[in-house]
Amino acid sequence: MEEDILRVLKALKRREPLTPGKRVRDFQLRVQRVKNGEPAEFEGFLLLRKPPNAPDDAVYYILSPLQPSDLQKTSITSYLILRITEDSRISGNVRSGSYVRVLGFMDSYPYGTLRMLRVSELRSEDYSKYWLQYDEMALSKREFENLFMDTIYANYDFEKAFLYSLFASPKIVGSNREWGEGVTFSAFKNRDRIVLSIWEAVKYITGLFPRELHLRKEKKWHFVDEYLDLDFVVYLSETPVRYYSPFSKAVLKNEIPAPKWAFRYFKSKNAVFLTPKKAKILPNDPLAYLSEVPFILNEPVGYERNRELEQLIPNVITTIFKERAKMASMSMGDRALQRFRERFEDWIIRNKREYGEKFDALRLSGMIFETNTRFLLSTNLLGSMARFEGGLKRSIISDVLIINQEILDMWMNEIPPDILMKAVKNYERYISGDRRANIALSIFMDLEATSADGSVSREEFHNALVKYGFRENDAAKIIERLMREGYLYEPFAGKLRMIKY
Incomplete structure (x- = not known):
């Protein structure tokens, strides 16, 4: 009897699903x-x-309360007829x-019984607002x-990192890379059973x-x-958050497990990529290089269909x-991100002492822990976690570095x-024998010693190199080289910092 009561109470607490039918009914009431x-x-x-039997005195179109894919998920439909004339103002990128x-x-x-709106103004809106109409149902x-x-059964950190990835990442204002809100969640192994289970x-x-x-x-x-006997051609709405997982297991062996047309989204982080890869564990793997959380798994991932999740x-x-x-964004000038930069540098120093040249080798250009790239990826991860946690809490900084440490240990x-x-x-x-690089680093350290915040502007460093005998072109190249090889990194646009050991 007591178990029955608990079951009823649990059922009563169950969250109400935001169904297409609810959207239609609310729209119809309005x-x-x-x-x-x-x-x-x-x-x-x-x-x-055109709606059925549309007159010829104006242009008539249809407004649906549901996004096109939701129209297929409900037997209840409701439309509002739009009457558009020369006096109607239309703005934005508007298409079907x-x-x-x-x-x-x-x-x-x-x-018929349809209602009609004589349109005075029609303008495009951010697709995100469709999901924010019912934000109380979050x-x-x-x-x-x-x-x-x-639903998913795997390593706890793997599960949590997957959840963080779903939230994408805020844009980083002041970053030296123009990335979108996308993130890359990846997992590696050279065993079919494990890779296919993740996929x-x-x-x-x-x-x-x-x-x-x-x-x-x-x-x-x-x-x-079928109810109105109408066929529609519809285009995808523009949204800053899209998700990709491989359509076919055949691509899981590719360097980037995605079709070629998707590479530009991957490199610019304009989508959330959720993909495993069957491959040898190589320190210069291009997928791992741009992944916030490149996990290596030694056990298959389990999952089961979850009806509650589906609803x-x-x-x-x-x-x-x-x-x-x-x-929507984070700024490199925020105090929280400044603290994160300091903690990230400390993390670099600790692992330099722990792993020595092995760690240094993984921080060269194109390697998985290339300093500047890994810093920016870690900042992305920080943003994803902050969205999931509901704010940029101090404890999240430690959590990011813990995940970084686990990933580094895995790869090592x-x-x-x-x-x-x-x-x-x-x-x-x-x-060995790179005298010019050593001279440039010495000049940078002199500039840094007089810096108020421990950073040196790119312009100031460039001018100092020229002053001490570097040619203009060589000065620009040596700066880029020192950044690629992990001696300097650019925590925000135009400012350079040095990793100290």
């Missing part, structure tokens, strides 16, 4: 409440298709499937975490996301409304967009000894 002749304002998706805001005066459609951090922890788990979860949030080559598709996916997406809106243990020693020899060849 339409019905407005009387003919009254001003009204609505948001929805524009369908550039665009999320728009329309203002005008309510009227009845001449045929999940709590615990609800969000429990949903996924009940299947990730593919299941991303497959629950609506088509509008998938990174795809095709930008449009056809949809047929609450709209709530999950609402949560992601809500937290994204709360933290998993890189074949002969490959690691080859990297060390390359490093030794680089540092």
Whole structure:
């Protein structure tokens, strides 16, 4: 009896799903409440298709409260007819499937029971607002975490890092790289069973996301409304957050497990890439090089279909967009990121002492722990975690460095000894006899000694090199080289800092 009561109580506490049917019913109620002749304002998706029996006195289109992929998920439909004339003001990039805001005066459609808006203004809107309409239905951090922890079974840090990745990362203002909000969550092993298990788990979860949030080559598709006997051509709305997982297991062996058309999104971080890779563990792997969390797994990942997760996916997406809106960007000038830079430098120094030349070899240009790139990737991870946690808390900085340490230890243990020693020899060849680089570093240290914040502007360093005998062109090259090889890094645009041992 007591177990039955607990089961009922648990059921009563279950979160209400944000279904397409709820959106339709709420939209229909709003339409019905407005009387003919009254001003009204609505948001929805524009369908550039004439409604049935449209008169010839104006242009008539359709407004849907649902994004195109949601139209296929409900038997309840509701549309608002838009009457557009020469006096209607239209602004923004508007096409079929665009999320728009329309203002005008309510009227009845001449045929049938549909309502009509005589449009005075129509403008494109940020697609994110579709998910923010019901931000009160977002999940709590615990609800969000429990949903996924009940679905994926893997190393705890792997599970958490996967959740962080779903939130993408705020844009970093002041960074020397123009990255978008995307992140790359990757996992490596040269064993089919492990790699395929990761792929299947990730593919299941991303497959629950609506088509509008998938990174795809095709930008449009056809949809047929059998009730109104109308066919629509719709285009994907522009959104800064899209998700990619490999469509086929065949690409899991590629250097970048994605089709060629997706490479530009990968390199500019304009999508969230969630992908495993079957490969030898190499320190210059291009996927690992641009991954915030390049895990190496030695056990398969388990997952099971989770009906509650499937029902609450709209709530999950609402949560992601809500937290994204709360933290759209971070600035390198913020005190929290300055603390993170200091802690990151300390982390570099500790591992330099722990691993010596092995660590230095992995920080050369193109290697997985190239200093400046790894700093920026770690900052991205910090932003993702801050979104998940609801703010940039001090404890998150420690968590990022703990994850970094785990990943570094994994790679140190998993890189074949002969490959690691080859990297060390390359490093030794680089540092031996490079008198000009040593002179340049000495000049930088002199400038740094008089700097108020421990950083030196790129322009100041360049001018000092020229003053001490470097040619203009050589000065620019030596700065880039010192950054590539891990002696200097650029925590924010135009400012250089040195890693001290």
